[in-house]
Amino acid sequence: MDRRIGHLLLVLVISVRGHEADRDFEMCGTWLHGGSSQTLDLDLKSGCTGINISANASTLSIRGSITAQCDLAAARSLKASRGNSSSFCVFWEPLLDRLVMELNGENFVLCNASTLQPMCCTHLSPGHQNHSQLYGIVNARLLGDPLAAGVMAAYEFNGENIDCKKYFCNKAAQESRGANMVEEVVMRSSEVGPVYLPCVQSAVIEMREDFAGHNVTLPAPRGVPAERIPSVHLPTCLKPAKRRISKVVCSYYKNSTFFQKSSHRILEDVVGISVENEIITNLPEPVRIKFYHPRLTKTQSRKCVSWDTRKDDEVVWRDTGCITLHLSANETECCCNHLTYFAILVDLNPTRSVRHLEALTFITAVCCAVSIVSCAVLFIWLCRQRKLKNQSSLVHRGLVVALFFLLVLFVLTGTVANVASDSVCRFIGGLLHYTLLSVLCWMAVEVIHTFWMMYMVFNPSPKPWIWYLLGFGVPAVPVVILGNVGDIYGQRTVTSADVHTTPYRMCWMTDSPLALMAHFIINTGLLAAVVSSGLVMLLLVFCKIRHRDEWRRNCVAFLSIWGLSCLFGSTWALAFFSSEPSEAVLFFFCIINSLQGFFLMLRFFVLERIQKNSQSSSDFSSTGSTRQHMLQAQ
Numbered sequence: 001m002d003r004r005i006g007h008l009l010l011v012l013v014i015s016v017r018g019h020e021a022d023r024d025f026e027m028c029g030t031w032l033h034g035g036s037s038q039t040l041d042l043d044l045k046s047g048c049t050g051i052n053i054s055a056n057a058s059t060l061s062i063r064g065s066i067t068a069q070c071d072l073a074a075a076r077s078l079k080a081s082r083g084n085s086s087s088f089c090v091f092w093e094p095l096l097d098r099l100v101m102e103l104n105g106e107n108f109v110l111c112n113a114s115t116l117q118p119m120c121c122t123h124l125s126p127g128h129q130n131h132s133q134l135y136g137i138v139n140a141r142l143l144g145d146p147l148a149a150g151v152m153a154a155y156e157f158n159g160e161n162i163d164c165k166k167y168f169c170n171k172a173a174q175e176s177r178g179a180n181m182v183e184e185v186v187m188r189s190s191e192v193g194p195v196y197l198p199c200v201q202s203a204v205i206e207m208r209e210d211f212a213g214h215n216v217t218l219p220a221p222r223g224v225p226a227e228r229i230p231s232v233h234l235p236t237c238l239k240p241a242k243r244r245i246s247k248v249v250c251s252y253y254k255n256s257t258f259f260q261k262s263s264h265r266i267l268e269d270v271v272g273i274s275v276e277n278e279i280i281t282n283l284p285e286p287v288r289i290k291f292y293h294p295r296l297t298k299t300q301s302r303k304c305v306s307w308d309t310r311k312d313d314e315v316v317w318r319d320t321g322c323i324t325l326h327l328s329a330n331e332t333e334c335c336c337n338h339l340t341y342f343a344i345l346v347d348l349n350p351t352r353s354v355r356h357l358e359a360l361t362f363i364t365a366v367c368c369a370v371s372i373v374s375c376a377v378l379f380i381w382l383c384r385q386r387k388l389k390n391q392s393s394l395v396h397r398g399l400v401v402a403l404f405f406l407l408v409l410f411v412l413t414g415t416v417a418n419v420a421s422d423s424v425c426r427f428i429g430g431l432l433h434y435t436l437l438s439v440l441c442w443m444a445v446e447v448i449h450t451f452w453m454m455y456m457v458f459n460p461s462p463k464p465w466i467w468y469l470l471g472f473g474v475p476a477v478p479v480v481i482l483g484n485v486g487d488i489y490g491q492r493t494v495t496s497a498d499v500h501t502t503p504y505r506m507c508w509m510t511d512s513p514l515a516l517m518a519h520f521i522i523n524t525g526l527l528a529a530v531v532s533s534g535l536v537m538l539l540l541v542f543c544k545i546r547h548r549d550e551w552r553r554n555c556v557a558f559l560s561i562w563g564l565s566c567l568f569g570s571t572w573a574l575a576f577f578s579s580e581p582s583e584a585v586l587f588f589f590c591i592i593n594s595l596q597g598f599f600l601m602l603r604f605f606v607l608e609r610i611q612k613n614s615q616s617s618s619d620f621s622s623t624g625s626t627r628q629h630m631l632q633a634q
Contacts, residue, residue, distance in 0.1 A: 025092035025124045025157070029140035031055045032151060035084040037077065042110060044072045044099070048121035048161040053090060054154035057135040060103075062090065062110070066121040066159050068097045070111035078103065085138075094120035095168045096189055113188050116195065120164035127156035169199035172258075179251075179258040179341060180309060183274055187249050194219040199258070202251040207239040207275075218252040218271070228292045230271050235285035240278055247276040259307070259315050259343070266305070266317060266343040267293050273339045279310070286323070286335040291344050295329045302326070304334030305345040317345055320422075356586075357494065357504055361414075364590045368407050371597025375404040378601040394464055395449045396604070398471045399442040403597055406435040417491050417505035428507040429489035430479050436523070437475035443530045445471050447537050478522050488515045 034057040041061040051064030081104065089102040097120065099111040126142060132153035140147040140155060147155065168185070172178035179200075186195050186202050195202040201219035216232040232250050240246055253259065255268040271289050289304075296302060304324045305317035322342070325333040332344055379400045382393055409432045416428050445467050452462070482488040487510060494504045509515040592599075 024094050024122045026089065026143050027053060027140065027147075027155070027157070028087070028089040029137045029147075031060055031086045031088055032135050032138055033057055033060075033081070033084060033086065034135065035081065038079075038081065038086070040076045040078055040101075040103075040108070042072050042074050042076075044070055044110065046071060048159045050127065050156060050158040051092075051124065052154055052156050053137070054130070055135065055137050056132075056153065060088065062099075062101065064157075066092065066094075066124070067099065067111055068117045068120055069114055070097055070099070072110065092124065094122040095164050095185060113190060115191050116185070116189050116197070117164045119161060121159040121161055122164065122167065123160040123162070124157040127158045128154075129156065130154040165197050169197055173199065176313060177309065179253070179256070179272060182258075183249050183251055183272055186251070187247060187274065187276055192247075199256060200251050200253050202249055205234070205248045205250070207234075207246045207248060209244060211239045212236050216250045218250060221252075221254050224254060230269055230292065231290045232271065232273065233288040234273075235283065235287060237283055237285050238275065238280065238287070240275070246278070249274050249276075259341070266345050267291065269293065270341055270343045272341045275339060280339040281321075281337070283337045286337050287339065289334045289336070289342050290327070291332045291334070293330055293332065293344060296346065297329075300346060302332055302344050302346045304332070304336065305343055306336060306338070307341045307343075308338075309340060317343065319345070360586060360590050361504055363587070364594050365411060367591055367594030367598075368411050371595055372404060372407050372411070373597075374601040375400050375407065375597040378597075378604060379404070381601075381604070392449070392453075395442070395445055395467055398467065399439070399446060400597075400600065402435060402438040402442050402471065403600065406432070406439050407594075407597060409435055413506045413508065414504060417507045420507075422490060425491050425507040426483075426489040429492075429509060430483050432508060433482075433489065434475050434479045437478065437526065438472055440523075440526045440530055441475050442471040444526075444533065447530065447533050451537050451540075478518075482518055482522075485514065487512045488518060 033055070037058060039059045041059050041063075043061075043063040044067055045065040046067050046069060047065035049065040051062065051066050054061045054063075086104050088104075091100045091102070092098075093100075093113075095116055096113040097111060097117050098109070098113045101108045101110055126147060129148055130153040132151045134151065136151045136153040137155065138151050140152065169182070172181045175181055182197065182200050183202070186197075186204065189195075192204050192206055195204055196219060201221055203216050203218055205214055205216065207214075213236045214234045216234060218229050218232065220226045220229045230252060234248060234250075238248070249272075251272040253270040253272065256270060259266065259270050269291055271291075273287060273289075302324065303319050304322040305319050306322055307315055307317055308320075321338050322334050322336040325335065327333055334342055334344075336342060379397060382397050382400065385393060409428065413428055413432055417425055420428070448470075449467070490507070490510045492506055492508045492510055494506070509519055
């Protein structure tokens with residue numbers, strides 16, 4: 001046997017599924033033979049006249065002219081089969097000039113992968129077929145479709161000579177992971193250095209044992225100045241220690257259709273980096289990619305993002321694992337600790353850019369801390385109160401507890417968003433939404449309880465568990481439903497209009513259309529119901545008791561507490577209904593809304609002062625409950 005056949009007919013264990021998208025030809029069937037000795041006969045030449053696959057009692061033959069550079073004429077004895085039949089497949093990858101045959105689970109590389117071919121023989125279509133009586137090929141299939149019934153002695157396939165690179169790029173553009181398909185073909189070829197395809201320009205580098213980092217110059221597409229091409233620095237730690245030589249493929253996509261399936265607005269440059277047969281994550285020294293782009297104004301935020309193809313089938317850009325360095329108005333460098341596809345995400349029309357974000361964040365944190373301490377003091381004070389009825393004290397304590405946990409979670413959500421995983425951030429976002437709805441529900445309970453005490457004096461009050469169900473149980477229902485829907489809770493970013501490099505991140509409801517719809521329907525709907533019912537209740541109480549003696553004695557105190565209650569409720573309306581508030585409104589909102597716990601404590605202490613100044617204990621006993629619930633209404 002020719003010595004060349006010893007190198008070409010290698011028995012390899014390869015993953016057939018991994019290259020299905022690259023194959024242009026796949027013919028499979030069952031070889032019926034005599035069961036004694038079998039021979040594989042090869043006669044392959046360059047050209048594009050077609051290929052003939054035939055079989056008889058002892059020989060399986062592959063002959064024809066479809067290759068670009070591979071010439072092979074040889075015969076090889078095969079292992080004896082246990083039965084009278086053997087399953088086989090023939091695969092042809094024209095771009096790589098690679099022909100592989102699989103026989104009884106063994107893979108024979110007939111023509112090994114070479115450089116990417118500009119012109120190749122493809123579109124192999126069925127031609128003439130020869131019938132047989134006993135021995136030959138049965139159950140033949142072409143790309144999974146049956147070819148002919150019965151036993152056939154030979155199959156012919158006619159080829160067509162085409163622009164192979166252009167055809168392959170068009171085929172890859174129709175796949176959901178077309179970019180992966182392109183990089184895999186480049187990696188499997190014998191190319192080293194610059195590689196040009198119509199859809200991508202790549203640079204292939206071999207990392208050897210003395211690899212000490214490398215600055216990669218990506219090939220420039222036609223018509224693009226070389227100074228506008230992204231540059232890549234590969235760190236020393238990128239080379240796997242267990243391998244002597246590893247290939248790295250750095251690919252440059254200019255305005256590629258492979259990444260236009262995403263709803264995010266990225267710049268037209270995308271860089272993909274991959275290492276042969278390796279998944280690279282958590283690098284101690286980051287990979288640095290410098291992008292050159294049109295000049296961006298101060299109001300146009302930008303950040304480095306990547307598409308993790310292991311997690312997301314569709315294109316989803318995330319900023320996890322990357323640090324963005326703003327070198328200038330038209331230069332951005334990405335420092336990332338993993339390998340995948342990288343781009344610059346730009347908000348050309350920012351809608352959530354906030355001025356003085358750092359000052360607002362500090363003011364909110366301080367005021368929330370004051371409110372948290374106030375809620376704790378007020379809860380202890382309510383537990384020690386003996387004058388209030390048990391039901392009233394229960395309702396007030398429920399509101400204080402819900403507000404306390406809402407403030408605590410709001411303070412912690414920024415830290416969690418920066419250090420925790422996406423799943424933890426989704427959980428905290430759902431928990432924060434639950435506490436917000438619980439506060440609104442306890443406000444509604446305050447309204448219902450006050451109305452019950454005023455207008456249903458002779459009816460027994462509802463059981464305490466009913467108030468707990470309304471305040472703590474009902475809010476869990478929409479949160480659980482939204483959590484199961486998905487894409488509702490997660491990380492949300494507020495960009496600073498002053499410094500784009502330090503945005504505020506929090507775990508809350510995302511910017512997705514479904515999350516925004518849930519926000520307006522559930523949050524604003526519940527808020528509107530609580531505020532409107534509270535106003536109606538205040539009006540009814542005022543009309544009922546305005547002719548009583550306690551109103552004439554304490555009208556000033558009542559109006560002051562009523563005004564404080566309106567201020568307490570107006571901040572919620574400001575939070576939900578203001579789309580683009582001014583700077584003064586933002587500072588007012590942050591201060592007043594963050595001090596809700598303090599105002600709640602202040603209101604109860606003023607009520608206690610009013611109770612102590614009552615003229616007589618008997619008058620207080622008969623009217624105190626009514627006045628107290630009137631003043632404490634939301």
